[in-house]
Amino acid sequence: MMKPLILPFPGHENMAHDLAAALSLPVARATIRHFPDGETFVRLDTPVKGRAVIVLCGLHDPDSKIMGLMFLSDLLREFGATEIGLVAPYLGYMRQDKRFHDGEAITSRIFARLLSGLVDWLVTIDPHLHRYHSLDEIYTIPSQVLHATSAIADWIHDNVPDPVLVGPDEESNQWVADVARRAGAPFTVLSKIRHGDRDVEVSNPELDAFRQRTPVLVDDIISTAHTMIETVHHLRDAAMKAPVCIAVHGIFAGDAYQELKDAGAGCIVTTNTITHPSNAIDIVGLIAKALAERYPPAAP
Numbered sequence: 001m002m003k004p005l006i007l008p009f010p011g012h013e014n015m016a017h018d019l020a021a022a023l024s025l026p027v028a029r030a031t032i033r034h035f036p037d038g039e040t041f042v043r044l045d046t047p048v049k050g051r052a053v054i055v056l057c058g059l060h061d062p063d064s065k066i067m068g069l070m071f072l073s074d075l076l077r078e079f080g081a082t083e084i085g086l087v088a089p090y091l092g093y094m095r096q097d098k099r100f101h102d103g104e105a106i107t108s109r110i111f112a113r114l115l116s117g118l119v120d121w122l123v124t125i126d127p128h129l130h131r132y133h134s135l136d137e138i139y140t141i142p143s144q145v146l147h148a149t150s151a152i153a154d155w156i157h158d159n160v161p162d163p164v165l166v167g168p169d170e171e172s173n174q175w176v177a178d179v180a181r182r183a184g185a186p187f188t189v190l191s192k193i194r195h196g197d198r199d200v201e202v203s204n205p206e207l208d209a210f211r212q213r214t215p216v217l218v219d220d221i222i223s224t225a226h227t228m229i230e231t232v233h234h235l236r237d238a239a240m241k242a243p244v245c246i247a248v249h250g251i252f253a254g255d256a257y258q259e260l261k262d263a264g265a266g267c268i269v270t271t272n273t274i275t276h277p278s279n280a281i282d283i284v285g286l287i288a289k290a291l292a293e294r295y296p297p298a299a300p
């Protein structure tokens with residue numbers, strides 16, 4: 001059987017190179033870009049006939065990529081790919097998981113339906129599963145969810161003396177509790193009320209007991225950073241040390257990164273599911289392991 005090809009979307013070439021090296025797989029090329037009028041151009045530059053193709057495309061800023069993904073998947077099938085898998089280190093559109101107000105689209109469902117029609121399987125890292133317990137509730141293709149928790153716990157263990165993990169809201173509890181257990185550190189979770197996109201209020205904790213420790217905020221996503229910023233303010237008001245802010249996925253919409261720094265974050269650390277200067281935790285090994293299980297290397 002021919003080896004599968006790894007085909008990176010623009011911006012994913014380095015990760016594709018690292019994955020290809022780890023798995024001894026070839027890298028395929030496609031040209032995907034926007035015309036000046038915003039329409040999408042796609043050209044397949046590598047023959048794919050008779051081969052499985054692993055498309056590597058993180059789905060942050062999903063609207064800029066979904067047409068390219070649609071055209072590419074059509075093209076791959078037309079030119080004879082036997083199977084199309086999608087590795088999306090970050091899976092977008094997971095937070096609109098209910099109708100918060102009358103008339104709103106539940107875009108997580110619509111996006112899942114769309115993606116399920118384009119590729120044959122999906123691998124992703126820590127998708128925002130809050131009201132859904134599994135991707136199977138909205139995706140009709142097989143999906144595999146990988147977790148960055150152990151890599152994050154190792155980073156904390158190696159870099160932060162006497163940490164106390166802090167989750168900014170109940171939704172973060174699943175990540176914080178797991179990371180804390182693996183890092184052997186205590187944790188606490190705050191309550192959050194979101195009044196608007198950039199208007200977030202956090203409250204609560206019994207932080208006194210942890211004042212000598214370094215607070216480590218852990219969340220799945222930093223988008224506008226307002227959840228983290230409010231939490232940083234809350235910790236400052238509670239006379240805690242400047243916190244280390246960690247997220248699996250650093251989206252950093254607009255000036256979010258600078259705003260979080262200015263708010264008093266001690267340091268900001270993310271995994272490389274989304275390329276950003278704050279990347280300090282590498283998840284390529286996690287993806288490589290999953291792909292090696294899916295496509296075991298042929299016996300010599």
Ligand code: R5P
Pocket residue numbers: 095168169171172197200219220221222223224225226227228
């Ligand atoms: C929401 O529940 C998530 O876990 C994050 O807390 C949230 O998405 C972060 O968004 P932002 O950075 O815009 O506050």
